[in-house]
Amino acid sequence: MTGICAGRVAAVTGAGRGLGRAHALALAAEGARVVVNELPGASVGEARRVVEEIRERRGEAVVHSGDVSTDDGAATLVATALDAYGRLDTLVNNAGILRDRMLVNLGEDDWDAVVAVHLKGHFLPLRHAAAHWRAEHKAGRTPQARIVNTTSGAGLLGSVGQANYAAAKAGIVALTLVAAAELARYGVQANAVAPAARTRMTEHTFAATMAAPQHGFDAMAPANVSPLVVWLASAHSAGVTGQIFAAEAGRITIMEGWHPGPVTDKGDRWTPKEAGEAVRGLLAGARAPGVVYGAGGSGD
Numbered sequence: 157m158t159g160i161c162a163g164r165v166a167a168v169t170g171a172g173r174g175l176g177r178a179h180a181l182a183l184a185a186e187g188a189r190v191v192v193n194e195l196p197g198a199s200v201g202e203a204r205r206v207v208e209e210i211r212e213r214r215g216e217a218v219v220h221s222g223d224v225s226t227d228d229g230a231a232t233l234v235a236t237a238l239d240a241y242g243r244l245d246t247l248v249n250n251a252g253i254l255r256d257r258m259l260v261n262l263g264e265d266d267w268d269a270v271v272a273v274h275l276k277g278h279f280l281p282l283r284h285a286a287a288h289w290r291a292e293h294k295a296g297r298t299p300q301a302r303i304v305n306t307t308s309g310a311g312l313l314g315s316v317g318q319a320n321y322a323a324a325k326a327g328i329v330a331l332t333l334v335a336a337a338e339l340a341r342y343g344v345q346a347n348a349v350a351p352a353a354r355t356r357m358t359e360h361t362f363a364a365t366m367a368a369p370q371h372g373f374d375a376m377a378p379a380n381v382s383p384l385v386v387w388l389a390s391a392h393s394a395g396v397t398g399q400i401f402a403a404e405a406g407r408i409t410i411m412e413g414w415h416p417g418p419v420t421d422k423g424d425r426w427t428p429k430e431a432g433e434a435v436r437g438l439l440a441g442a443r444a445p446g447v448v449y450g451a452g453g454s455g456d
């Protein structure tokens with residue numbers, strides 16, 4: 157097949173539905189052979205349907221059944237690409253879950269489950285893929301490898317009722333920056349996308365926009381996020397690494413990260429009272445942080 161991913165092999169985690177499904181279909185439409193990962197059980201049936209859809213459109217794809225928050229799931233994901241197609245060029249980390257609770261009610265299980273699927277579920281496939289790419293580089297076959305991670309506005313700005321999810325998604329941003337810095341020497345680029353789309357995860361959030369598409373453009377369709385992901389996944393994105401993007405409808409935003417703001421230096425140790433006065437002075441000249449999602453003054 158032709159397309160900007162022709163000849164490449166991409167693995168997409170959590171690709172049986174939602175954004176992952178859209179990314180898998182879009183990657184295949186641009187010529188990539190795709191490993192469609194899903195959780196074992198009912199979800200892997202969804203992944204099989206995605207593979208069938210890709211094959212019906214004359215693309216190539218295989219299913220991988222595995223939990224990417226486990227080392228075995230991550231290792232076999234990479235092994236499936238190598239066994240089926242003899243190579244891996246792109247890893248799209250996308251799998252995710254929600255267990256929303258206000259902080260005071262957030263139990264350890266809900267914390268662990270969300271951090272495991274998102275943060276560990278990004279790290280483990282990334283580590284297995286990176287080990288493969290380092291071996292390729294050492295063998296003189298430096299790849300044009302790409303990692304596309306999935307963060308969220310919740311991870312960038314915070315989100316009321318989502319402390320576990322926001323913390324995991326913020327962790328994914330830091331993981332992306334480290335991966336970009338560490339893996340460049342092996343021919344690997346790493347970027348992250350904060351999407352917004354109507355999926356099982358957000359059907360209530362975006363309920364108001366679930367009405368009929370305006371002017372034939374369904375703004376909240378997951379497929380609107382995929383073109384950016386496909387380009388980042390391709391060799392065409394050479395030189396773009398360590399970047400965080402927001403993607404929603406027809407909009408792509410470069411998210412600019414933490415930069416030092418106003419600073420003061422006493423040249424000696426502060427007293428707490430002095431430090432407080434200095435901080436109040438600095439804050440007066442500092443840019444206000446973005447509003448945390450859901451903190452819009454409901455008063456409760």
Ligand SMILES: NC(=O)c1ccc[n+]([C@@H]2O[C@H](COP(=O)([O-])OP(=O)(O)OC[C@H]3O[C@@H](n4cnc5c(N)ncnc54)[C@H](O)[C@@H]3O)[C@@H](O)[C@H]2O)c1
Nearest residue numbers: 170174175195223224250251252308351352353355356357
């Ligand atoms: N939809 C949005 O607006 C939105 C906004 C910000 C971030 N995101 C992120 O986008 C990604 C995709 O979310 P979505 O909205 O398509 O949700 P979704 O629930 O439709 O899809 C997530 C998929 O991940 C799979 N999955 C869950 N745990 C897994 C595991 N351990 N191993 C393998 N697969 C697993 C699920 O079975 C599901 O098919 C998530 O990382 C999510 O946090 C989505």
